[in-house]
Amino acid sequence: MPPRRRPQFTQENIDQQLQQIHLLDPQSSSENLEQLGPIIKQIHQNRQQEAYLRTVQGLIESKDAEIERICGENYQDFISSVSTLFTIKSYTKNLRERITTLDGNVAQVGRGLVEKKRALLQSKKTAANLDEAIDNLQACLRVLDVVNRVGEMVQEGKYWSALRSLEDIQSMPPTSLSQTPFFQHLLSSLPSLRGQIKDAVTASTKQWLLDIRNISGQVGELAFEAMDVRVKRWKTRRERDPMLRSTRVGSAVEWVTYEKTEFDALNNENVTVDFKPLYQCIHIYTALDSLDELRKSYQADRKAQSDLILPSPLSISALSNLLNEISGYFIIETHVLKTTGTFRSERDVEELWDTLTGRLTDLIDYALKRETNPDEFSKAKELLIGFAMTMEAYEYNTTNMYAFILLLFERYASLLEKQFKKRFDDILLQDDSTPMQVDSAQERDAVFEVVWISKSEREELLRAPLPLVLPWSQSFYLCCQSIHTFIERFYQFVDGVSQHQRNVDELLGKALDSLLSTDISENIARRLATTSTLTQIAQMVTNLEHFQVACTEIEGTIPGLKAAQSSFASTISKSLARITSLITSKLDDFFELSEYDWTPATRESAPSVYLYELFNWLTTVLDSLVIKDNYKNEAYQGAVNYIASCLMDFLTGPNIPMINENAISNILVDVDFLEEELKGIGRGHSTSAFAELRSTTSITLSDTVQDYLVPSIRQTSYSAVKPKRLQALLDKLAKFGGSCRDNPSREKGEKRRREAEAVGRLFPGESR
Known part of the structure; x- marks a missing residue:
């Protein structure tokens, strides 16, 4: 590429430009340097002033040669031209000097101007840098202020606001600050700040868990009291309405008629459970995409707290406080379950419930294992019933609890x-x-x-x-x-x-x-x-x-008392038998005083004296007994039967070796007396006890033994007679006849002996 041609300046151009130069403006109080600028720029294009002057001088010399040539041709003109040229030369010299002076002045002024311009540019650059630095510093300060506010918000518990502030920092639009090491360092520290927020909200939740553990017992107690009020109200209503007596609190009928009063065991004048720390923690962990971590931590913490609830061993005196604490624990869990969406697993809560209640029943069962006072079982049952009804209101399954109460009931x-x-x-x-x-x-x-x-x-x-x-x-x-x-x-x-x-x-x-x-x-x-x-x-x-x-x-109302009915009937029979036994024991005393003559020579017309006393005692004692007439009849019948048995034993028993017919007749006189007396007091039906005695003695007194031996007559007329007793009576009569000395008596005795043998042969296997 050829070198760039330097511009050529004619005298006319130079003069014209020089004439246009006005270093001083008479209208201005300051130097007019702006007009000089373009010329200086042209003259000092290559920053070499001397080259420029040589060019001007060469041009002048060229003009001189041309003038001399022209002058030679045109002398006159030349002379005049020379004069003119001298003038021009003088002018040029003056101009050169002026230019030299001007150049020096211009150079001096130019250097100062350049220095000022350079300083001005440097100042502007510095100012721009300062402005940029100030803007960056202000941006940094704003960011640092946000970061500082994050710390303050964490201390104030405004975790969500702190997290949002960090998100705002991260989502800032690109600026000059975005490329700075400071901002990059700040961005790299955001995870740490998020970790601090996470740790702070976790610590807040841990403290909340401790607080609700301490307050669970009071929550449960208030829930128990509310249920107790409800039970008493329903009990009053049941007493007024017989149709409701078989229903209980929690039944369908009770739920329909229940005038529900809003009582919140978690928020009342006595206690307030603030779930904000948990909700805030769930919110923060959700924003940090760490909800599963919080869920597992919460589950483990609550499981650990449930394990700490039950003491080992358990004292029944501490059961009330224990049930309050368990109730409060699960009431809080119900609220968390219903208000946190899918955060809490319903299945996990149910497993906790089943586990805790299972351990509870085991501890209660062990505590009551050696208990002998049913009142302790009753106290435990009352507490468990209240606990079951309270937890039913919060939709917990209490079937196992009621089954355990029934097991306690059997022991109770x-x-x-x-x-x-x-x-x-x-x-x-x-x-x-x-x-x-x-x-x-x-x-x-x-x-x-x-x-x-x-x-x-x-x-x-x-x-x-x-x-x-x-x-x-x-x-x-x-x-x-x-x-x-x-x-x-x-x-x-x-x-x-x-x-x-x-x-x-x-x-x-x-x-x-x-x-x-x-x-x-x-x-x-x-x-x-x-x-x-x-x-x-x-x-x-x-x-x-x-x-x-x-x-x-x-x-x-309560079936199943058949054994008791039978037992009382049996004991009544024993009582009547005891009465009869005591009466017969007394009758024995009377019979010991009877002093019968069993072989009298004559027959008596009046009954024995002891019978008067016996009968008077019997009627006095039996009539004074405050028992039913049918029982008195049984007592009379038993006494008469015993009297008849004793008299019959006199006649047929082994204690009396022999007897005659006069003694039999005397016994019949006594029987007649007793029968008359019994009829006189309205107990004539008791005289049937003497039927056997009368039939047996009538056979001997009427001498109809042969008739007795005839089966048809025996069955119709002598069915009450026992063969062995008749045989014994005949033996005694035979012995009396054999002991007599007169022949008629001896013959009669022999006859009685043969009759006794005949009766004995007919019925060899019968007992008396």
Whole structure:
């Protein structure tokens, strides 16, 4: 590429440009350097002033040569031209000097101007750099302020705002700051800041978990109290409406009629559980895409807290506080489950519930393993029922809890039965077997509210004047009172348990049947064996009769008392047998005083003296017994049967070796007396006891043994006669005849012997 041609300047151009130069503007107070700028720029293009001057001088010399040539040709003109040229030369010289001076001035001014321009440019560059630096510093300060505010927000618990601030920093539009090492360092520190926010919100949640653990017991207690109010309200309503008595709190009927009052166990005047720390933590972890980590951590923490709830071993006295804490724990879990979406697993909560309640029942079972007081079981049951109903309201499955209560109930029932066995034993042991007396209507009504008696007897006693002597003794009243208490405590244990109601009724029926038959009836039977007072035995009979009525009344609502009914009937029979036994024992005393002559020479026309005393005693004793007429009839019948048996034993027993017909006749006189007396007191039906004695003696006195040997006559006329006894009587008569000295008596005795043998041959296998 050829070198660039330097521009050529003619004199005219130079003059023209020089004339245009005005270093000083008379109108301006400052130098006019702007006009000089272009010329200086042209003159100093290559920064060599000398080259430029040589060019100008060469041009002038060229002009001089040309002028001389022209002058030679045109002398005159030349002279004039020379003159002109000298003038020009002088001017040029002056111009050169002026230019030189100007060049020096221009150079001097140019250097200052350049320095000023350079300084100005440098100042502008520096100012621009300063502005940029200030802008960057301000941007940095704003970012640093945001970072600093992040720390303050973390301390103030504004975790979400802090996280949003970090997101704002990261999402800033590209600026000059974005490429700086400072900003890159700041961006690299954002994960650490996020970690600080995460750690802070995690610590806040950990503290919240500790706080709710400490407050869970109070939450559960308030929930228990709210359920207790609801139970009492429903109980009052059940008492007013008989149709609702079989329903319980939580049943469909109760839910329909429940006037729900909003009570939040987590937010009330006594306690407030703030779930904000958990919600905030979930929000932060979700934003950090770490929710699974939080979920696992929360699950592990709550599992650990549930493990710490149950003490080992468990004291029943601490059961109330323990159940409060468990209730509060799961009430909080229910709220978390319902308000955090999918954060909490319903299955995990159910597994926690099943595990914790399973361990709870095991601990309670172990704590009650050696317990002998049923009241402790009752206390545990009341707490467990309240716990189950409370947790049912929060939709927890309590089937296993109710099943455990029923298991406790079986043990409770066994202990309760033992407790009441002792109570019945004490009542019967302290009973004086005398009729109970009430002096006022209030006392009478109080007794009637307790005892079970028939409607007719109740009405009869209500019509009787006060003070009133009741048919039963104190033991019957106290036993009825204890039975009421037993039934009440029995059902009280399963109150609120809707499952297996039939099994409960059956278990109660068996328990009552055992108590009534074993601990009342058999206890009375044992006392009979040691009681010798007929009035006391008669009172026992009356009590037993009323116990029978009580069984019938109770069985209307609680079936299964068949054994008790049978036991009381059996004990009544034993009582009557005991009465008969005591009477016969006394009759024996009378018979020991009988002093019969079994071979008298003559017959008596009046009964034996001892019979008067015997019969008077018998009627006095039996008529004084406060028992039913049918029982008195049985007692009379037993006594008469015994008298007949004793008289028959005189005639046919082995104690009397021989007897004559006069003695038989005297016995019949005594029998006639007894029959007349019995008929006189309205007990004529008892005389049937003497049928065998009369038939047996009539055969010997009427001498009709041969007729007796005839089967048809024996079956129709002598069915009551026992062959062996007739044979024994004939033997005794034969012995008496054989002992006589007169022939007629001896012959008659021999006849009796043959008749005895004949009767014995006909019936060899019969017993007396």
